[in-house]
Amino acid sequence: MGEKARDVMAKQFFTLRPETTIATAVQVFRQASQEMRQKVFGLMVTDPDGRLVGMLSMYDILLLIRPKHTHIWGEMSDLELDGLFAAACQRGKGIQVGDIMTTDLITVTPDAPLLLIIDIMIKKHVRRIPVLEDGRVVGIVYLSTVFDRLLDRLAGAG
Amino acid sequence: MALIDHRHVLKGLTVQEAMRRQVILLPQEANLEKAIRYAIKYKVNAILVTDSQERALGVVSKTDLMGAYYAGLPLKTPMAAIMIGPPRFCHLHDSLDVALDLMRQSGIHRLYVRADVPDLAVGVLAYPDIVGLLYRYCRRCERSILRMERGERQEGKEEHFRVRDVMTSKVTSFPEDASLVEVMEGLAAHRLAAVLIQSPAGLPVGVVSKTDLILAYKHGLPAHVPAETIMNAPVQDCDQDEYLALAIQQMIFSDIHRLFVCKGDPGEIVGVLSLSDAARFRSGTCRACLVSRIAV
Numbered sequence: 001m002g003e004k005a006r007d008v009m010a011k012q013f014f015t016l017r018p019e020t021t022i023a024t025a026v027q028v029f030r031q032a033s034q035e036m037r038q039k040v041f042g043l044m045v046t047d048p049d050g051r052l053v054g055m056l057s058m059y060d061i062l063l064l065i066r067p068k069h070t071h072i073w074g075e076m077s078d079l080e081l082d083g084l085f086a087a088a089c090q091r092g093k094g095i096q097v098g099d100i101m102t103t104d105l106i107t108v109t110p111d112a113p114l115l116l117i118i119d120i121m122i123k124k125h126v127r128r129i130p131v132l133e134d135g136r137v138v139g140i141v142y143l144s145t146v147f148d149r150l151l152d153r154l155a156g157a158g
Numbered sequence: 159m160a161l162i163d164h165r166h167v168l169k170g171l172t173v174q175e176a177m178r179r180q181v182i183l184l185p186q187e188a189n190l191e192k193a194i195r196y197a198i199k200y201k202v203n204a205i206l207v208t209d210s211q212e213r214a215l216g217v218v219s220k221t222d223l224m225g226a227y228y229a230g231l232p233l234k235t236p237m238a239a240i241m242i243g244p245p246r247f248c249h250l251h252d253s254l255d256v257a258l259d260l261m262r263q264s265g266i267h268r269l270y271v272r273a274d275v276p277d278l279a280v281g282v283l284a285y286p287d288i289v290g291l292l293y294r295y296c297r298r299c300e301r302s303i304l305r306m307e308r309g310e311r312q313e314g315k316e317e318h319f320r321v322r323d324v325m326t327s328k329v330t331s332f333p334e335d336a337s338l339v340e341v342m343e344g345l346a347a348h349r350l351a352a353v354l355i356q357s358p359a360g361l362p363v364g365v366v367s368k369t370d371l372i373l374a375y376k377h378g379l380p381a382h383v384p385a386e387t388i389m390n391a392p393v394q395d396c397d398q399d400e401y402l403a404l405a406i407q408q409m410i411f412s413d414i415h416r417l418f419v420c421k422g423d424p425g426e427i428v429g430v431l432s433l434s435d436a437a438r439f440r441s442g443t444c445r446a447c448l449v450s451r452i453a454v
Contacts, residue, residue, distance in 0.1 A: 019377075060199065067413035068201045068286070087412055099376065100199040103192065 005117060006110035008149055009131045009139030012036070015046045016056055018098030022064065025056060025097050038144070042128050045101050050136045054101035055128075064092045064100055107132045108141070114149070117141055171254040176291045177271045177281035183208050186215055186238035190226055193218050193237050194376045198369070201413075204268060206279055207241045213277040214270060216243025220368040221346075227375035228342045247272045250280065254291075257283055267434065285434040286415070292436070293410055296403050321405045322398040324436060325419045325429035331356045334363060334386040338374060341366050341385050352416055354427060355389045361425050362418065364389030395420050398428055406436050 014032040016025050025043070032040040045054040065088045106120055107130045117129060121143055131139040182196055183206040193205050197220060204219040218241045226240050248257045248269045257269055261283075271281035301317070331354040332341055344353055345368065352367035363386075370388045379387070395418045396405045405417055409431075419429040 063199060067411065091413070095198065095373075096377070099195060099373065101195075103195075 003114040003149065004110060005108050005112040005114070005129075005131050005141055006139070008114060008117075008145050009110070009141045010036075010145065011139050013044065013137070013140050014040070015044050015137070016097045018045055018047070018053060018096065018101065020097045022061060022092050022095050022097065022100070026061065029058070044130050044137055044140065045097055046137060052105065052107065052130055052132060052135075052137050054098070054103045055105060055130070056097050056101045060100045060102065061092070064095060065089060105130065109133060110138060114146065118146060118150075121146065171291070172250065173248055173252045173254060173257050173269075173271055173283055174250045174281070176254055176287050177250075177283045178287050179281050181206055181270070181279045181282050183212065183214075183279070184237060185210065186236065186241070188237050189234045190218075190223060190231065190237060190240070191233040191376060194223055194233075194372045197223070197372065203284070203368075205237070206245060206270060206282075207237050207243070214243075214245045214247070214279055216241030217245045218242075219267075220351075220372055223372045223375065224342055224345065224368050227371060227381060228339065228346075230381075233376065244277075245270050245279075247277070247279075248283065249273070254288070258288065261285075285436075286410075289406060289433045289436045290410060293403070293406055296406075319402040320398065321396060321400045321402055321417075321419055321431050322429070324402055325398065325431040326435060327429045329354055329418070329427055329430055331362075331427075332366075332385055333358065334389075335384045338366075338371060338379070338381045338383055338385060338388070342371060342381070345371075351432070354393065354418060354430075355385050362393045362395075362427050364391040365393055365418070366390070367415075393418050393424075393427075395424055395427070396431070397422065402431075402436070405431055406433075409433055409436075 014028055014035075016028060020028075028043065029040055032043065042055055042057040044052055045056055047053050067088055106124055106126060108117060108120070110131055110133055112131075120126065120129060127143040129141045130137055131141060180200070182200045182202045184193060184196060186207050186209065188207075196205050197203070204217050206214055207216045207218055209215055215238070218237050222240050222242065226235065231240070246260070246264060246266055246269050248260060248271055250271055250273050261267065261269055268282055268284040270279040271283055272278060273280050330344055330348050330350055332344060334355055334357060336355075341353055345351070352365050354362050355364040355366055357363045366385050366389050370390060374381075374383075374388050394412065394414055394416075396408060398419045398421050409415065409417060410433075415434075416430055416432040418427050419431055420426055421428045
């Protein structure tokens with residue numbers, strides 16, 4: 001498998017800015033999913049120079065929206081939760097992307113071998129890896145793309 | 159969960175049963191910007207600061223972060239520069255009563271929990287966790303006001319605590335045009351987590367909490383801007399005659415740490431009820447559990 005990151009990375013991608021509000025970020029997630037024709041679960045966060053400063057995943061947003069004491073809810077099926085969910089969303093609106101994004105990032109260069117990318121995804125439990133060249137984002141590798149490429153190879157070998 | 163003891167709700171419970179297992183920690187080299195991000199993201203009031211082996215060295219709380227804002231420290235300052243240490247620990251198998259006494263006597267809001275390895279946190283115990291536990295007991299109790307609200311029981315309402323029985327009557331407030339510096343000084347002087355913001359007519363128009371202040375710090379807002387710039391509105395309130403159990407329910411499910419208490423008219427704030435107040439009361443929400451009541 002001589003393929004590199006550049007062979008499997010998506011060159012079209014959406015990014016967020018750290019000062020973008022979560023409410024706007026949610027809209028960008030929707031727009032990205034529509035235009036990419038696949039569910040987008042995480043977006044890169046860049047500064048004005050296109051340098052990667054963080055990643056924001058749907059998990060980060062869910063963590064913000066989920067009330068802290070949700071574990072108590074499990075016992076209380078009779079409670080009306082609709083209003084509480086709306087209130088939680090309202091509270092999260094003023095928070096900015098930079099307030100909750102993940103900054104401990106794993107990145108690769110375009111020359112990174114596909115096997116290395118698979119190894120990183122397995123060991124670090126990541127589903128997407130930004131591809132950087134000279135510190136700037138040039139693409140992103142999705143787990144689904146890597147898996148599709150692997151399936152193609154396996155089918156070909158059969 | 160242990161059996162309900164009406165005379166003493168927390169009897170026989172250990173720290174293990176009430177603690178939160180997710181401990182939010184960062185290495186001592188991490189900077190204040192990251193500490194704020196973790197506090198917001200994981201909704202915690204403090205971050206445990208550790209060495210490379212994840213052994214506890216100290217704690218950075220929202221109060222400490224607010225202090226850094228007040229002092230004008232750069233956000234790139236390492237957490238080790240402002241952490242308070244060493245952190246206070248209790249053991250998994252300590253009784254909840256002992257842990258609560260330790261928190262009260264030490265004037266601290268949380269204890270880290272260890273198992274066999276010293277300085278290695280396996281959990282954290284804070285007042286809201288204890289309130290959550292009490293709430294679950296109250297809800298299961300046959301005397302519960304929460305059952306009454308569901309129409310399962312009608313008698314005995316008089317034995318239930320009202321918000322006015324537990325609230326703190328003193329309310330610290332600031333005008334809308336008070337600077338964040340003034341608000342921070344007020345919070346520090348009175349050891350509060352939030353203050354009420356009033357309009358020129360004296361009406362409650364918002365709340366500024368430590369969370370709002372550390373976010374302002376992270377967003378680079380100058381500390382001389384007026385409080386109204388960052389205040390949360392409207393004020394989350396309840397009436398002083400509301401049942402304590404229902405007020406706790408409102409706080410737990412709305413994910414807020416305090417309610418301002420009004421007397422009939424929402425414009426007349428007469429006190430504040432925090433989850434910490436409710437936890438210090440610790441005997442549950444009705445007089446059936448009065449035996450274990452302690453001074454608030």
